Amino acid sequence: MTYKQRRALTAYAFLLPAILYFLVFFFWPIAIEFWASLRSGQPLIGESEFAGLKNYIYIFKDRLAIKAMGATLIYAVGSTVFTLLIALVLASILAGPLKARNTIRAILFFPYIVSFVISALMWKSILDPYTGLLNAALLKLGLPQQYWLTDPDAAIWVLVAVSVWKDIGYAVLIYIAAIQGIPNHLYQAAELDGAKRRHLFRDITLPLLMPTTLFLAVIVMIASMQEMALPYLMTGGGPANATRLYSLHVFDTAFQGLNIGYASALSFVMFLVILFITWAQFKLLNRDIRHT
């Protein structure tokens, strides 16, 4: 065995645990799920039979699944866009010389470390139209009562807002680290050339933050597409299924309806959708990085 082969073998030996981990806990479940998605009845837990693509075709007839996918896209895009935009603005401010910036960072980061269950129940209590603190405050100020959680058009945006509140601290910290990593001489050179603050931000900060933006966009988007706890705890998917996100629909289909084959097909479609969105994000945002 040559030295090169020995080195390769050693490398693979070190990689083996990780490869096994991914095979057992990621690729094998995906394969099993795909197998289950081609069967009707209760594959994995009971009797089932081969159904071909029947489960996949039924998704297009499932009014609730289509509505859930729509709500999930609104939620995911809304959460991602608002989280990144607000985080970028806050990070730009907090990366500079600002008094009490550490305290502000800690306050912003705090929601991220609070349990999702506690956050959801807290916001549900605050936003309750009849007993909530927010409406009580509005009424005290002489403003009209708001029906955030009972209005089907408003409820999904309430979830987006809570999601942004929860994730913003993490995104701000990542952005601050990225901003502080940008070499100072780039700004100094640009200033010598007469660049103004807005030019510095647009032509240096933003492009150099593109890898960070890509990372955050992918992370937040994937997490949002998979979200289940928030609607489950805050709205139960209502009112009128306005906040029935896709994962909640899959959960109900699998564990309430015991329709495991169809739930597997729903899950596999979500897997493909997330894969496509992530690929699209890489295509769109990576292109900008190369321009820099």
Add this chain to the structure above:
Amino acid sequence: MLKSLKTTGAILALAAGLGAGMAGAETLRVYFNAGHGYDTYMDAIAQFEADNPGWTVQFEKYQWPDLRTKIVADFAANNPPDLLATPGGWIPEFAHQDLLLSIDDYAARDTDTFDYPGDWFDNAVAKNTIDGKNYGVQIHHTCATLVYNKDMLAEAGYDAPPATWEEFREVAAATTKPGVFGFAPNSAFIYYWPWVFQAGGDYFNTETGKVGLDSEATISALEFLSGLIHEDRSAPVPVAGADYEGPQRLFTSGRAAMIITGPWDINPIRTGNPDLNWAVAPSLTGEVQSTVQGGVGLAIPKDAKHPEMAWELIKALTDVEVEVETSLRYSMTMPRKSWLADQRVQDDALLGQFGTCLPYSQDVQLPLTLTGKFDPAVDTIIQTAFEEVLYGRADAAETLKAAADEANAIIDAK
């Protein structure tokens, strides 16, 4: 040296004794609802363990949705518990899948000491009877009925609770004032059905084999509720969510004059506002007097390791003394006729009033679950339709017809 040897010998003997004890030890696994781990049941279990040396009850508590996930996974892994608590509908569903054990042989054997089904309300037995066989024993038997604030009604000029829909609408309007609603409806699925049943409607018509969603009765029930919310403004739009405590909180804080609820809210109201002057009324009469029925059943999985002991524990937990004590301490209504006849229960005005609703109460999904064609997706479709009418103000007849077609397609495909 001798002392050391003696000590070592003693330790070894103790270890051997413990080992022997461990070898003879048996564990009875029980899955129960998280909210029902009452001290009275813990006492009954302690007594059961004392009466059966060597047996330990592993009492695991879960919220219903988690319990369902858990039991589904356990059935798949062929590792179910010995005893399973279930809300409405699970026993027929699992029995149709051949996952539960019929308790008939045990009941017939013990009929001298344990009068099942003779001492149980007929509708509590019917919930767990599939093709003439019993697959479970009810431990709780509940119904939801009208609960009202006596002072608020008196202030509006009413010295008795409403008995009909017309009276109810009038009282709700009269007791509504800024910040206070005459009636606080609940968004949870089951709370829509008292209205449908009182209008003469049903969840599933066993004669036609179709859901009763698009019947005149269901449409009129939804229109009545919508009228209270959007026309009279005597009721708020119910808040959707995973819990069903919103109306109770409004009632307890004096911001709602009437709610529809079950005995599970007696303690929260009592402890939340001890000064509240409130009472329980018979269910309203529309076309008929009716309301919804709830409860918890105990079932033994077919693959349970210790079905015999599980049956013994069922007997211990549903003993009438345990039932009476539990109902008095935790305000839960029970399925045994001798429980309702007990003077201590009769003397408790609130419990007794809830008890009188049990005979005319109906289990919502039972007619469909007994056919083995129940699918929770049907509930989701119905709930969506109801909410589209109440929240989105969609046309009731049109919305319910479309939903009925969708629900019937699911049932027909089963």
